[in-house]
Amino acid sequence: MSYLGMKQLLEAGVHFGHETKRWNPKFKRYIFAERNGIFIIDLQKTLQESDKAFDYLKDTAARGGTILFVGTKKQAQEILAAEARRCGMPYLNERWLGGTLTNFKTIRSRVERLKELERMFEDESILRYSKKEQIDLGKELQRLQRYLGGIKDMTRLPDVLFVIDPTKEAIAVREANKLRIPVVALADTDSDPDVLDYIVPGNDDAIRSIQLVTARLADTIVEVRGGAAESVSAESAGETERETLPTPVSSPEQMIAEAAQRGSESAATGDAEPA
Template identity: 50%
Template structure:
């Protein structure tokens, strides 16, 4: 079953490109036809390419990577913030700060500075300052949150970037290309797809079209998170089982060292042949007593 239906794409206007005079010839392979001076995108290709992008995001998140959602144009800002937050992924929906990726160390320092200001404010350290100074600090916190709030929990560079309107986000894409970070891009008929690793041919201006595609990419991230959690749960279970079996094996080895293989085998046979839990308990006590006697004998020999 397709990630998104043809009906949903048509209803949200994904197929509408720009006027023919504004087209980029590199988008010709993705154009189906022209109607009333407007290019119409080939939705059959869009369906397949959305699925490719969906799988890339799902697999990236499942492997432990982060996907950076980028949409700073007015039509995309609210949707990008909401859907990225829903999927627990970082996002940029205000102006892209030059060096966000290529100068990540400095950006990380600014994020730490934001956290420090918020901590000091919440602790009441600024309460005794003049009103004008407090307002200045509050405005600085608001500005930093506006620019960096979406990436404040990003600990390292993202493994993948998802962009709305590749023409509008040229700087972000250039930085990702420099660092070899794969890019998924919503590409309209007026844009250049060359710098994009996963092209999604689509209307990048209609709010409904943006909501549909960004929502599907967020769903992919959520599926990846669920897969990651399942994998971690299995690994923890396997580790606990290994730890228990290893500990059990160490106990057996210690018993054999103290009693000898033949004596231990006889005691085990007696235990397995016990007719009741009470008999088994008695045999366990017997084993413990024998081990205790042997240990005491060893200590006596060492003291001599």
């Protein structure tokens, strides 16, 4: 049985490719026709290729492998974060930092700095710094959480990359290719299939298309690991309800105020540590 259904693909608009002037000739084998200046993707091939891709990702998850979700385009960011968190996988949805894979040791050092700053705010040691230093450290924390929060618990290189739009994420794909890390991607008509190990040919711009493929992957990972799959709807992950998305990071001023408040409460109850 296929992971995706033809009706689902049609309803999500997965078959709509880019304008004919924006295409990669290598993608021709996945194109069905051209209509009004738009390429139509062959959904029969989408079903065939997605089954291969999902079988591979399912096997990776079943053996305890790590799948890094990557998608930094605006319409993919919230969906990607929500679904990756739901299935317990790392993700990068803000900006791909050059060297994330090829210079992983340096990236891990920045992650350790992120964890150090989080501990400082949690244990109130941030209050030992001047007001200006607290604000500067708060801004540094916010910046690191934004760009590295999704891979905070990824202690080694991933086994696979799952990418939304490999053309936009070309640097990530190149780094993975260099290290021989397999790449699975939802790829549109402007993509080069030759740099991918597995492809899901389809619309990588529409929210519903991104949601369908990403949620089904998350479902598969949850199911293979013995959980119950409850995917986030396209509406809640896209443009309406926001309660299922990652909680926004507080401003530095809020974090400092909260730490100060905790310190005041501890002092009032006699639990504060001696200076």
